[in-house]
Amino acid sequence: MAERDSIEIELRPRVPMPYVQALGGLAALAVCETMGEDARILWPASVIADGAVVARARLRAGYDCGVIVQLNVSFAEPRADADEIESAIRARADAWEQVIGAGRSSAGPFAQFAGDYFDRMAGMGEQVELLFPNGNVYCTAQLEGIDVWGRICVETADGRDTEYAPEQVTLRLL
Numbered sequence: 001m002a003e004r005d006s007i008e009i010e011l012r013p014r015v016p017m018p019y020v021q022a023l024g025g026l027a028a029l030a031v032c033e034t035m036g037e038d039a040r041i042l043w044p045a046s047v048i049a050d051g052a053v054v055a056r057a058r059l060r061a062g063y064d065c066g067v068i069v070q071l072n073v074s075f076a077e078p079r080a081d082a083d084e085i086e087s088a089i090r091a092r093a094d095a096w097e098q099v100i101g102a103g104r105s106s107a108g109p110f111a112q113f114a115g116d117y118f119d120r121m122a123g124m125g126e127q128v129e130l131l132f133p134n135g136n137v138y139c140t141a142q143l144e145g146i147d148v149w150g151r152i153c154v155e156t157a158d159g160r161d162t163e164y165a166p167e168q169v170t171l172r173l174l
Contacts, residue, residue: 005074005075006072006073006074006075007071007072007073007082007085007086007089008070008071008072009027009070009071009072009073009086009089009090010070010071011023011071011090011093013093013096013097013100014097014101015096015097015100015101015109016100017061018109019100019105019109020059020061020109021059021109021150021166022096022109022110022150023057023059023071023093024044024045024057024058024059024071024166025041025043025044025045025057025110025113025117025150026089026092026093026096026113027045027057027059027071027073027089027092027093028041028044028045028046028047028055028057028117029041029092029113029116029117029120030085030088030089030091030092031047031055031057031073031085031088031089032047032120033088033116033120034081034084034085034088035047035049035054035055035085038050039054039120040120040121040122041117041120041121041122042122042123042171042173043121043122043143043146043152043166043170043171044150044152044166044170045057045058045059045166048122048173052076053076054075054076055073055074055075055076056073056074057071057072057073058071058072058074059071059072071089073085073089092113095112096112096113099112100112107148108147108148108149108150109148109149109150110146110147110148110149110150111148114146114147114148117146118145118146121143121145121146122173123143123171123173124143124144124145125142125143125144126142126143126173126174127140127141127142127143127174128140128141128142128143128154128171128172128173128174129171129172129174130154130164130169130170130171131169131170131171131172132169133167133168133169133170137172138169139156139157140157140174141154141155141156141157141162142154142155143171144161147163149165150165150166151163151164151165151166152164152169152171
């Protein structure tokens with residue numbers, strides 16, 4: 001078993017550039033599936049187990065003879081088989097790319113795996129805090145899900161249904 005505190009993966013997906021942002025969520029889903037039933041996704045791309053963040057996926061994309069995505073999955077402690085997790089991420093990414101390449105994902109980058117992602121989301125149906133990028137609390141809302149573009153869907157205290165992108169807010173479980 002290869003235990004490491006991070007995994008660096010380079011992917012060259014042949015997908016439209018707006019779809020690349022979904023790879024962080026896809027990686028978090030693969031990590032959850034590898035770690036077992038107790039692991040949950042903390043939107044957008046962290047994994048929690050036993051109430052603590054145990055993994056976080058970050059990606060950086062650029063061009064060099066096509067789209068290159070450098071995906072870093074860091075672990076709070078080396079507690080999982082890194083080779084197994086890397087294989088799971090690559091398998092999910094390959095299947096995702098094939099669906100997009102076949103033209104069956106025009107609904108959005110999360111469309112192919114949104115159901116699995118939703119089933120693994122922490123805080124679903126619960127009150128959560130939405131945080132600005134600087135860490136300040138924006139509001140408390142009920143987490144209702146994600147859309148096919150990876151935005152969270154929440155209901156605010158005044159009854160409004162609103163979507164937020166990862167660039168706008170992050171979540172904190174209450």
